[in-house]
Every structure is written in structure tokens, then in C-alpha cells.
Amino acid sequence: MCEIIEKKKVLSCIQPSGMLTLGNYLGALKNWVNMQEEFDCTFAVADLHAITVRQEPAKLRQQIYSTFALLLALGLDPQKSTLFIQSQVPEHSALSWVLSCNTQFGEMARMTQFKDKSAKHSDNINVGLFSYPVLMAADILLYKPNFVPVGADQKQHLEIARDIAERFNRIYGDVFTVPEAYIPKAGARVMSLQNPDKKMSKSDDNANSWVAILDDRDTIIRKFKRAVTDSGSGIYMSEDKKGISNLITIYGAITGKTTQEVEKEFEGKGYGDFKLAVGEAVADELAPIKANFDKIIADKSELERLFKDGAQRAEKVARKTYFKAMKKVGFVL
Ligand code: ATP
Ligand code: LTN
Numbered sequence: 001m002c003e004i005i006e007k008k009k010v011l012s013c014i015q016p017s018g019m020l021t022l023g024n025y026l027g028a029l030k031n032w033v034n035m036q037e038e039f040d041c042t043f044a045v046a047d048l049h050a051i052t053v054r055q056e057p058a059k060l061r062q063q064i065y066s067t068f069a070l071l072l073a074l075g076l077d078p079q080k081s082t083l084f085i086q087s088q089v090p091e092h093s094a095l096s097w098v099l100s101c102n103t104q105f106g107e108m109a110r111m112t113q114f115k116d117k118s119a120k121h122s123d124n125i126n127v128g129l130f131s132y133p134v135l136m137a138a139d140i141l142l143y144k145p146n147f148v149p150v151g152a153d154q155k156q157h158l159e160i161a162r163d164i165a166e167r168f169n170r171i172y173g174d175v176f177t178v179p180e181a182y183i184p185k186a187g188a189r190v191m192s193l194q195n196p197d198k199k200m201s202k203s204d205d206n207a208n209s210w211v212a213i214l215d216d217r218d219t220i221i222r223k224f225k226r227a228v229t230d231s232g233s234g235i236y237m238s239e240d241k242k243g244i245s246n247l248i249t250i251y252g253a254i255t256g257k258t259t260q261e262v263e264k265e266f267e268g269k270g271y272g273d274f275k276l277a278v279g280e281a282v283a284d285e286l287a288p289i290k291a292n293f294d295k296i297i298a299d300k301s302e303l304e305r306l307f308k309d310g311a312q313r314a315e316k317v318a319r320k321t322y323f324k325a326m327k328k329v330g331f332v333l
Contacts, residue, residue, distance in 0.1 A: 044086045
């Protein structure tokens with residue numbers, strides 16, 4: 001007898017807030033591509049999350065298009081995975097309200113990202129920035145995924161999503177699957193090229209501190225040549241060699257080599273040679289993505305067709321979970 005084995009489910013989202021970086025790529029996006037054969041995957045552009053910090057409307061609209069185009073350029077295939085834009089599936093916002101009434105103020109107040117971002121945007125500490133992890137929990141729980149591939153900085157938000165799911169199921173009965181974070185072994189936390197104590201972030205004012213997925217080859221190599229290291233020598237992983245350790249992590253995550261293999265490959269070599277090799281490896285990996293992106297972004301109507309189709313498919317799944325949750329809470333449907 002032929003047995004049909006259902007694929008496990010995966011969901012993740014990315015904000016359309018500016019240039020996506022090598023950190024986003026190694027921490028999250030590269031895994032998304034690797035997972036799409038083995039799992040039943042759903043990926044979204046989290047545009048509702050982007051407005052927790054002030055956005056200029058025309059620029060936001062353009063970034064939503066380009067982030068969606070980038071997902072396609074990476075090799076995510078709309079025939080295999082569901083790709084959509086968060087705000088086009090209204091169940092995300094609707095479930096978020098129900099979940100927020102089942103989440104404690106104290107739980108949100110502990111979130112380190114809220115503390116960091118409210119310090120950075122002290123003129124706009126809005127309620128959405130505070131309750132952002134509840135919307136993220138809604139994004140996840142609507143699709144009942146088993147795994148959520150994210151970088152290490154999202155671990156705390158994933159734990160809250162699990163707590164919210166468990167609590168809801170306990171109070172109202174079984175509705176949600178409790179998801180697990182899927183954090184890569186190499187590349188979960190790519191650090192700034194200018195200050196290896198800070199994570200690489202596109203919101204960093206110093207453009208030399210981050211590499212954009214869409215940077216051209218010369219820019220990528222130049223940024224790696226300028227990467228901050230220590231004044232010593234020797235290419236090995238160490239607490240007091242944070243710059244070199246970050247470069248070893250990046251090289252390992254790109255080439256699939258272990259730390260020991262990277263250390264062996266560069267034994268006796270100077271920092272200059274190593275930085276150039278990392279820059280070239282990153283540039284080689286990102287070049288085809290940029291070439292794909294340039295083609296995809298030029299065809300706006302095809303992009304629109306794809307994201308509308310994705311939203312319809314996503315909503316079919318989301319609506320089922322949403323209605324089940326509403327019914328359990330006692331709403332009249
Ligand atoms: P910002 O840096 O502007 O605050 P962000 O890049 O952290 O934003 P997102 O674009 O939503 O925020 O992140 C998308 C994914 O990329 C998440 O899974 C996040 O964990 C991952 N990510 C972001 N920065 C890094 C990094 N430096 N190293 C590894 N993963 C990262
Ligand atoms: N907060 C996430 C982006 C995000 C997300 C999600 C990630 C929004 N909704 C659902 C995983 C699952 C971030 O990476 N900054």
C-alpha cells in the first residue's frame with residue numbers, strides 16, 4: 001500500500017525595511033531556500049511589522065515590491081512554496097487582537113528588541129512597537145508550522161509565540177501547533193564588519209558595517225577589505241579576535257566548511273589574503289541573486305500576479321485557523 005507522508009510545515013517572514021543584508025541572508029534566507037524541497041513552506045514579507053518604525057509611504061511601497069522580488073531571486077519557487085505579503089491577508093491583524101488579549105503586559109516588557117528599538121527611536125515609542133511579538137505570533141500560529149527559520153536575535157520572540165500558543169490551547173482547547181525555532185549552526189548572528197560587538201544591521205548608519213545582498217562585487221570586496229580586525233596575526237576563532245571570528249563564521253556559512261577546515265585553509269596566511277578570500281566568496285554567492293533580481297523587479301505585473309496568487313493561497317489556510325480560534329473564544333460566526 002502506498003503511504004502518503006505529509007511534509008512538515010515551515011513558516012517565516014522578513015520585514016521590507018530597506019536593504020536586506022548578508023546577516024538576513026545567512027541567518028534566515030539561505031535556510032529558507034534550503035528548506036523548500038523537504039518542507040511545506042510559507043514565507044511572507046512582513047510589511048505590517050515595518051510600520052512599527054516611521055516609514056515614508058512611497059518608499060515603503062517600493063521596498064515591499066523589492067523584498068518580494070528578492071525572495072524570488074533567491075530561488076524561492078511560488079510553485080513549491082506559498083509566498084505572500086502579510087498585509088494582504090487580513091487574518092494576521094485580526095488574530096493579533098485576540099492573541100494580544102491573551103498576552104501579559106509584563107511578557108512584552110521583557111523583550112530585548114523592544115528595549116533596543118525604543119532606545120533607538122525614542123521619539124516614536126508606539127504601541128505597535130511594544131506589541132510587535134504578538135503580531136509575529138499571529139503570523140506564525142495561523143499556518144500551524146512545525147519550524148520557524150530565523151536568526152538568533154528572534155529566539156525570544158519565538159519563545160513568546162510558543163507561550164501564547166500553549167496558553168491559548170490550555171484555556172480554549174487545541175487550536176495551535178506549538179512551533180520550534182530553526183536557527184542555523186553557522187551564520188545565526190553575523191556581526192557588523194566595523195564593530196564586531198554589534199550585530200550586522202541595515203539600520204546601521206555606517207554603510208561599511210554591512211553588506212547588502214544586492215551590493216555589487218567591487219563594493220562587497222571593498223567592504224571586506226575594510227573590515228575591522230585586531231592588530232595581531234593568525235586566523236583562528238577566539239574571544240579576543242571578534243573581527244576575525246566573524247569573518248571565519250561568514251566564510252564557513254557561505255562555503256559550508258567547518259571552523260577547523262577554514263582555520264586549516266588559512267594557516268600561515270595574512271589578514272589581507274583572508275579578507276579578500278571572504279569578500280570573493282561572498283561576492284560569488286550573491287552575484288547570481290543580484291542578476292535574477294534585476295530581471296524580476298523589471299516585470300511589475302508578473303510580480304503582482306504572483307503576490308496576489310500567494311495571498312489567496314495563504315488566506316485559505318489562515319482563515320481556517322482564524323475561524324477555529326474565534327469559535328473557541330466564543331464569538332458568533
Ligand atoms: P534591523 O537590523 O533593521 O533591526 P533585522 O534585519 O533584524 O532588522 P528583519 O529584516 O526582520 O530584521 O530580519 C529578518 C531575519 O534576518 C530574521 O530571521 C533575523 O533573525 C535575521 N537577521 C537579521 N540580522 C541578522 C544578523 N546580523 N545575523 C543573522 N541573522 C540576522
Ligand atoms: N520579527 C521578525 C520578522 C517576522 C517574522 C514573523 C519572523 C515577522 N513575522 C514570523 C518569523 C515568523 C524579524 O525577523 N525581525
